[in-house]
Amino acid sequence: MSVIEVRGLRKDYRRLRGGKTVALSGLDLDVPAGGVYGFLGPNGSGKTTTVRCLLGLISPTGGEMRLLGADPRSDLRKVIARVGAIVETPAMFPGFSARRNLEILARIEDIEKTRIDEVLETVDLRDRAKDRVKNYSLGMKQRLGIAAALLKDPELLILDEPANGLDPAGIKEVRELLRRLGGEGKTVFISSHILSEVRQTCDHVAILARGRCVAEGAVADVLSSQRAAGITARVGDLPAALTTLEGAGIEARIEDDALKVALPPLEGARVTKILADAGLYVSELRPDEVDLETVFLELTGEPES
Ligand SMILES: Nc1ncnc2c1ncn2[C@@H]1O[C@H](COP(=O)(O)OP(=O)(O)O)[C@@H](O)[C@H]1O
Ligand SMILES: [Mg+2]
Structure with missing residues (x-):
């Protein structure tokens, strides 16, 4: 109750x-x-x-x-x-x-x-x-x-x-x-x-x-x-990794010194394998946290006041 x-x-x-x-x-x-x-x-x-x-x-x-x-x-x-x-x-x-x-x-x-x-x-x-x-x-x-x-x-x-x-x-x-x-x-x-x-x-x-x-x-x-969270991957050769992922039909972009991959965190293994198969080794892989702030903004249409 x-x-x-x-x-x-x-x-x-x-x-x-x-x-x-x-x-x-x-x-x-x-x-x-x-x-x-x-x-x-x-x-x-x-x-x-x-x-x-x-x-x-x-x-x-x-x-x-x-x-x-x-x-x-x-x-x-x-x-x-x-x-x-x-x-x-x-x-x-x-x-x-x-x-x-x-x-x-x-x-x-x-x-x-x-x-x-x-x-x-x-x-x-x-x-x-x-x-x-x-x-x-x-x-x-x-x-x-x-x-x-x-x-x-x-x-x-x-x-x-x-x-x-x-x-x-x-x-x-x-x-x-x-x-x-x-x-x-x-x-x-x-x-x-x-x-x-x-x-x-x-x-x-x-x-x-x-x-x-x-x-x-x-x-x-x-x-x-609220939102499909993505994955952040660290790889030595970012442009090559980006091309490889795009070649596999996966949406990604380079942000700062990492790769932002538009896949749910559960698909992390797939990302690692695709890159490794191309001779690119992932040094770090972590799920993006969806922060409450973004959710709040999306839902209410207003920033926190
Ligand atoms: N006594 C009241 N008379 C007229 N309007 C009110 C009164 N109290 C609140 N409101 C209006 O009702 C809405 C909700 O207010 P309120 O419940 O105080 O929101 P919150 O606590 O989330 O800031 C606001 O638009 C506010 O201006
Ligand atoms: Mg109040």
Whole structure:
């Protein structure tokens, strides 16, 4: 069963002077249980709108949603104790310590105090728990926000752009934390417009463009399904190797000091044999990696913003 299931989700925002902005135009998603799921799309593609719909903060114009089996429009109460979320920056009292902030939240949510030490430990803030939040780095503040979302020990964590505004060190801290949580069996759903973040953090990815999902699946599958990757071969005599391959009906070109062969990586042996038969010996042969950046660009028609 999918932890989050979305079918044909649509959201129109009415414009002040008439007309409407179509933020979601028939979105489908299936988020499997466990691991980190990346919801990747350029700015304005509808990520925050989706998260708000999922959390029952706004009503969609049409379509179906299920969060842990419940419809957030009518049944959110049933599952909200099992869902932790951060949309935009979580509100904390800057003059209070992390522990004090968590104590206040725990009281509001009726959660045992013992849980506070556990979440501080999880986000690696135990040593700094007595410091005022206003002296925290952005990465620490973000981890504290995640600690707050973890208080009720949710099965599903939904975070809208958790890496936003963080410096590289902060991004790394948050990434390691999210990977750890995903590895412990929680389902972590994060949105991001930063490709490298998703590549390094997520197991599954959905790519969003103009309010629609244009690709979804395991990160590796999404990459391999998009474009036939080629082979890079190193040979001493490049022009001779090129002529030989072309003579065998194989498309290739010289790029820098290597040969780019337009064949799937599985055909590497064939390339080696053809060249060796012509007395040209391959010193290195490797599959070209299809990078997520290219896929993202091809699918969304926009560079990463
Ligand atoms: N409250 C709102 N009122 C009107 N338009 C909105 C509102 N929120 C978002 N939009 C528009 O909906 C589209 C999707 O926005 P959003 O969901 O915030 O995208 P993302 O989070 O991917 O950047 C954008 O065109 C945005 O301008
Ligand atoms: Mg957003």
